[in-house]
Amino acid sequence: MNLYGLIVFHHVAVMGSVTKAAEELRISQPAVTAHVRNLSHELGLTLLAPRGRGILLTAAGERVAAHAARVAALERDIKRDVDAFRSGESGVIRIAATSLPANFLLPGWLMTFREAYPSVVAKLVTGNARDARRALLHYEADLAVIGGSSEEFQGLSHRLLLEDELWFVVPAAHPLAGLSLALSSMIEQPFVMRETGSAAMDRLLSLCRVRGVRQPTAVLKVDGVQETVRHVAAGFGAAYVSSLEAKDAAARGEIARVDVTDAKLVNPIVLVWRADDPLPPIAAHFARQITGDGTAF
Amino acid sequence: MNLYGLIVFHHVAVMGSVTKAAEELRISQPAVTAHVRNLSHELGLTLLAPRGRGILLTAAGERVAAHAARVAALERDIKRDVDAFRSGESGVIRIAATSLPANFLLPGWLMTFREAYPSVVAKLVTGNARDARRALLHYEADLAVIGGSSEEFQGLSHRLLLEDELWFVVPAAHPLAGLSLALSSMIEQPFVMRETGSAAMDRLLSLCRVRGVRQPTAVLKVDGVQETVRHVAAGFGAAYVSSLEAKDAAARGEIARVDVTDAKLVNPIVLVWRADDPLPPIAAHFARQITGDGTAF
């Protein structure tokens, strides 16, 4: 079915005149007549009847005109939505993130963003850094926020968002609480570790290998972001965690930091996106918000 | 916006392939590529991204594809409805009728028709014969059922549906009940008449004029179809009415017929339509039902 013919007929029906429809559409009157004739032939219905020196819609014409109005309305609606999408007013932001940013950074960022763009829909998938990069390359996400590694990657661009300090923490009442000491001493402590490798613990293990210090021993293996800190607070042992994870509990006096003078690592948290193709406008807005600059993404 | 381009893109989105979409649309692959390119340019959005040796929809593409699916669905819906309309399965029958057929004939006819065509919508306007003809000529109705006159009319065709007998009726207990007598005697009775001229009473008045008999005298003027018979039954006087109006009351013994030997008129009831243009299919079906033949309307 020729939908443009329907749109032309819609104008004829609304104006009640072939000539007026032609003026509105900025085409000639015979062009409108031809469209109506073609549509009429295609549908097998007589749409117009001569009425005086003008025209009048037949019953079939009235019925088809009602449908034509629906098409015109749908077209307007699509146009409106596409404009909103192009300008970045609405759309879907698909984000892949590792657990630290997914739990400690993105909730706040997305909340702020939502105030400026209320019609945004965010889809957040949490996984490890490899999952996140795979999601980007498989077009399952448009942005990734990855904590713990800032390696270059084929086809991906990245940008440092912040450098998260890694802290050794112990229960608040622990003898080492608040002290300064060397890694070799700290490592003697029993550690609470994440079951699935966390970026922080990976960094610690490789640091020990480099320094020739023995590997830390796990007194407890837990799963989940909050659980490590909770179990430290409960007295199970020390842990090596992101300052973001530890900050709140430390402020509440549940755990305490230990200053290990020869192990001051930071955990880079980077924004990653596909290097080649442009971000959806709404995702670009979000990226500009969290990087705080007007770089083209 | 080029809606056909959207339809083409819809096929690409559904098939996930330019080539498969081209096969489905029975056009060449470069034609599909060109449509997508044009649409992309028109909307100012990148819709497709190369993915391996195929393509993948971008976020914008997904969003536009969702709209394209709506357009495709609407097109199917319109096609379905237009087919139903063309075949006469559905549609609107606009009927203009005079009061007698509107009250005594059309209710039954429309009820029967509705059983065969449940999705029909009937619009019935009641008026006098002139109103009904005007409604036809002004395209406000497609069919008219007119009682009482069967004159030719410019631009209108007609067909006799039935010949309704006109009866003189009196209250059941009236001395004339069931008798045979001449018009000159009958006319002495006081008559119940319709306020607005009914076809039956018009015929009676002109008959009296032709026969040189004096005009009947009105003992009561009422308005409405049923009211005349009711007031006769109540004993107000005689009346000259359609057999259709009187039949039920006569069968219930509320009124009685008087056989006036020299005044046996019939009231032709005709179906009328515009001579020049074809009836809407559904109206043609209805016309065939009530005429009981397969004449082309």
Added chain:
DNA sequence: ACAGATTCATAATTTAAAGTTATGATTAAC
């Protein structure tokens, strides 16, 4: 790793659609 097949994009060309101007028939208006 390489030959062959698949998929999409581009270029050149043809075909079909859509648009134009000019003009005629019909009807309304003065």
Added chain:
DNA sequence: GTTAATCATAACTTTAAATTATGAATCTGT
């Protein structure tokens, strides 16, 4: 009865949409 308005038709031009042919990139299977 003349004039103006409206739509339909015809002849022609322009634009859009299709075609075939071909090239670049990528996957498949040996």
